[in-house]
Amino acid sequence: MTIDQQVDALYESMSQEERIAQLRSTYMDGLFDTNGHLDTAQCRKLIPFGIGHFSQYASQKPTDANVLRDRVAAVQDWLIHNTPNGIPALFHEEVLSGINTKDATIYPQQIGQACSFNPILAEQKTLQTSINLRKMGGILSLSPMVDVVKNPGFNRLEESYGEDAYLSAVLGTAFVRGLQQGDLKKGVGACAKHYLGYGGGGDAKEKELMEEIILPHETMIRLEGCRALMPGYHAVKDTNCVANHWILTDILRGYLGFDGIVVSDYTAIDQIPGLSTPLEKATAAINAGNDVDFPHGDNYKYLQEGLDNGTVSQAAFERAVKDVLRYKFHAGLFDSDAYLYSKERITLDSNEERQTAYNIATQSVVLLENNGILPLKGNQRIFVTGPNANSPWAMCGDYSFPSMAYFWKGVVDDLDHPHIVRLLEGMKVRKPNGTDVSYSRGCDWTEEIETKFNVSGDQRAWEYKLLHRKVDSGEKADREEALKMAKEADVIIAAMGENVMLCGENRDRQGLRLPGSQEQYVEELIATGKPVILIMFGGRAQIISNIADRLAAIIQAWYPGEEGGHAIADILYGKVSPSAKLCVSYPNVELNEPICYNTSTEKDSRVAWPFGYGMSYSSFKYDNMKMDNTIKTTDESFTLSFDVTNTGKVDADEIAQIYISPTSRNQNIRPIQLQGFTRITLKAGETKTVTAKIFTDQLGYFSHETNRQWNLVPGRFTLKIGASSQDIRLKHDINLTGDKVTKPLRDHYFSETEVK
Numbered sequence: 001m002t003i004d005q006q007v008d009a010l011y012e013s014m015s016q017e018e019r020i021a022q023l024r025s026t027y028m029d030g031l032f033d034t035n036g037h038l039d040t041a042q043c044r045k046l047i048p049f050g051i052g053h054f055s056q057y058a059s060q061k062p063t064d065a066n067v068l069r070d071r072v073a074a075v076q077d078w079l080i081h082n083t084p085n086g087i088p089a090l091f092h093e094e095v096l097s098g099i100n101t102k103d104a105t106i107y108p109q110q111i112g113q114a115c116s117f118n119p120i121l122a123e124q125k126t127l128q129t130s131i132n133l134r135k136m137g138g139i140l141s142l143s144p145m146v147d148v149v150k151n152p153g154f155n156r157l158e159e160s161y162g163e164d165a166y167l168s169a170v171l172g173t174a175f176v177r178g179l180q181q182g183d184l185k186k187g188v189g190a191c192a193k194h195y196l197g198y199g200g201g202g203d204a205k206e207k208e209l210m211e212e213i214i215l216p217h218e219t220m221i222r223l224e225g226c227r228a229l230m231p232g233y234h235a236v237k238d239t240n241c242v243a244n245h246w247i248l249t250d251i252l253r254g255y256l257g258f259d260g261i262v263v264s265d266y267t268a269i270d271q272i273p274g275l276s277t278p279l280e281k282a283t284a285a286i287n288a289g290n291d292v293d294f295p296h297g298d299n300y301k302y303l304q305e306g307l308d309n310g311t312v313s314q315a316a317f318e319r320a321v322k323d324v325l326r327y328k329f330h331a332g333l334f335d336s337d338a339y340l341y342s343k344e345r346i347t348l349d350s351n352e353e354r355q356t357a358y359n360i361a362t363q364s365v366v367l368l369e370n371n372g373i374l375p376l377k378g379n380q381r382i383f384v385t386g387p388n389a390n391s392p393w394a395m396c397g398d399y400s401f402p403s404m405a406y407f408w409k410g411v412v413d414d415l416d417h418p419h420i421v422r423l424l425e426g427m428k429v430r431k432p433n434g435t436d437v438s439y440s441r442g443c444d445w446t447e448e449i450e451t452k453f454n455v456s457g458d459q460r461a462w463e464y465k466l467l468h469r470k471v472d473s474g475e476k477a478d479r480e481e482a483l484k485m486a487k488e489a490d491v492i493i494a495a496m497g498e499n500v501m502l503c504g505e506n507r508d509r510q511g512l513r514l515p516g517s518q519e520q521y522v523e524e525l526i527a528t529g530k531p532v533i534l535i536m537f538g539g540r541a542q543i544i545s546n547i548a549d550r551l552a553a554i555i556q557a558w559y560p561g562e563e564g565g566h567a568i569a570d571i572l573y574g575k576v577s578p579s580a581k582l583c584v585s586y587p588n589v590e591l592n593e594p595i596c597y598n599t600s601t602e603k604d605s606r607v608a609w610p611f612g613y614g615m616s617y618s619s620f621k622y623d624n625m626k627m628d629n630t631i632k633t634t635d636e637s638f639t640l641s642f643d644v645t646n647t648g649k650v651d652a653d654e655i656a657q658i659y660i661s662p663t664s665r666n667q668n669i670r671p672i673q674l675q676g677f678t679r680i681t682l683k684a685g686e687t688k689t690v691t692a693k694i695f696t697d698q699l700g701y702f703s704h705e706t707n708r709q710w711n712l713v714p715g716r717f718t719l720k721i722g723a724s725s726q727d728i729r730l731k732h733d734i735n736l737t738g739d740k741v742t743k744p745l746r747d748h749y750f751s752e753t754e755v756k
Helices: 003-013 016-021 040-046 065-082 110-114 119-135 165-180 206-213 215-224 245-255 278-288 300-309 314-330 351-364 401-409 423-429 479-487 518-526 564-572
Strands: 090-093 192-195 228-231 366-370 381-385 436-440 491-497 532-537 553-558 607-609 620-627 630-632 637-646 652-662 673-682 687-695 701-703 709-712 715-724 727-737 741-743 752-755
Touching (some): 110 119, 165 215, 206 701, 381 423, 436 479, 518 532, 620 652, 637 673, 673 687, 673 752
Parallel strands (some): 630 727
Antiparallel strands (some): 366 553, 701 709, 709 741, 715 727
């Protein structure tokens, strides 16, 4: 039988209680006694008809992976042998920067990884994550977050791939490819979130919504078979996404052809406005197209009442149950040899995983300015200072084990699992002979609590006490001592920026300048007359326009993960040339509104460093661009080539970017739009040729004249090769000829590059 036939047969054999149970979730820990043994009486009481899902099963308490696996095994065994149809559950967890559990590798946060422009490493990271999570019994993830975020102040910007839809789509699709391994029977399912436009753009016109905001979701679904999706907390066209028929049924299922499961964000159904009862909220969500109620199913437990009184659509209910069952069949849960967990000893954070974390970190750190101070020379006295110099919070983004344990659970001790290499540690371990490294904290992140309280997002984060905390560093910040040590040094490393309480879900500050008195402290360091290298950590850009022109060098390190200290030290000492490029437009003024490179080809005065910008210890020459002048609307693709030469004295990587701009007015596309990129590794003096296959679909645009459609219209374009969106090195005009072509959806999304 086909999967759909098997789903239909199983559905018919199930009672209504079993069906509703598949649409609900619970927490695994509630089924175990204080000794860690499965409490079968609790199982019979709480899940007598089975359960569809277990929420964030690996992050509730700091627990060894083998213990977690054994608990999953006990629960699955009980479900298979003690519920009417023996249906296994889906255990899900967050895997944004690695598995959100004790001991698991902490990779750089997404905003930093986006600056690597490296989908190969993005796939490698999630492949490693997938292998380990599946061993632990995890079958579904609630990652990645692919919101296209154009507001530099958005508190969850760190979870995204930045402001560009194309880059977000490439990296999000690579995330899915690695995580799912091309086969849900051995891989872990990805979940596209937050659909549609939670990070911005949800209020955009349909053209922008369908060309940009939906693009990462579309490519993850159509190219890699992503079979789970999570609506955002926000509203689109005045209707909350979790209850929005237009985006969940009309667009997602009708237009994109999605046949996976739609799962609510935690407590999102509770927050549907204008409805007073759980049944009304459940009815609105399931009828609109939302299948599963996370984290408990507190609204969906009333579905039978809605079916009885006719408010819940029988067709919608059947669709939801079958979507869950279909996913479980695709994941092989009903196979005789179902892979529900591994029986081997599980060891997390292997040398290979740490190496991947290091590789991503070295390619994520953006060098913004360098006035000749970097790389650091030998025989220097280096003074390291600042709140992020000797802190794990400089390295860990949201949804990593330490951050989640601290923020949600109040855990403050024993969080160094795995070991997180701090900047100071890296500077000492990696220092060349003859180099002296000294340290004094100098200042704290903030003197006052800066977190603003908002009622938005996950209800669990609405607690006043949860949000109104300052991180205790465990160190004394002695500014007088630090400034004295700074005067005796040859160079100063100032590690500033945000931490777990200053950036993240429902964590807003008053603005984007350095928190607390950090800027004042940097001013005092500058006043010593010694060169100051500013390293900024955090999930967003930091406004430093008051001090930028007096700094010897500026680095944006984001949250670089467990190997961040080693990676940054190796860049500072010149063992690695920085290569990352900005995935956001980096502002020089306070902004709380969208800003994006693709709105104009002119330089924006509000932007200090443009999208795609990043410095190296080398220099690069672009030349010899070749391509045809004319292509046809019926051509599938066309090819361009160009050379890149490392004209510097050190081996280095360069990220070449391909942009398209309309030349004729009839082209209804952005003034400039990224449509390709490639990372090129070059020895000093070496030249390589980049050949790019550009698909004609990439010249098109969306419209809804009669039906939703993708259009290719004859006209003229300029193909641009750049080192950033504002540093265009090569141009070539092309003429698209022929008749207008329309199609429901694009056949191709991404250009293909080859480097020789």
